[in-house]
Amino acid sequence: MIRHLVFLNYADDVAQDTKDALMRDLAALQDEVDGIEAFSARPNVSPETGFIHGLAEMFWFDFRDAQARDAYLANETHKAIGARIMASLRGGADGIFVCDVEL
Numbered sequence: 001m002i003r004h005l006v007f008l009n010y011a012d013d014v015a016q017d018t019k020d021a022l023m024r025d026l027a028a029l030q031d032e033v034d035g036i037e038a039f040s041a042r043p044n045v046s047p048e049t050g051f052i053h054g055l056a057e058m059f060w061f062d063f064r065d066a067q068a069r070d071a072y073l074a075n076e077t078h079k080a081i082g083a084r085i086m087a088s089l090r091g092g093a094d095g096i097f098v099c100d101v102e103l
Contacts, residue, residue: 001037001103002063004072007044007055009095014088022088023059025081033075035068036061054090055097062103069100 010019023041030036041059044052063069072078089095 009054035064
């Protein structure tokens, strides 16, 4: 199993309803991409604020295997949601951190 973790630093002017819509759209990918086992989104509640570098929101997908993760990465709906996320971040690509781990 692959856990795909994504940490986000949204721009200050991004409304909560916009963030919520992005997460709902990502969650809906479970019906579109075979091999997604789970999706979750949460705020980063670490008290070590000096170390989170503004990455105060996160989401993750659990994929059955690397092939399912790769299908998600190639999925056109995912790419469109990803573009919307990137446009909402502080500094674009500087406002995101991605980490994949094997479980």
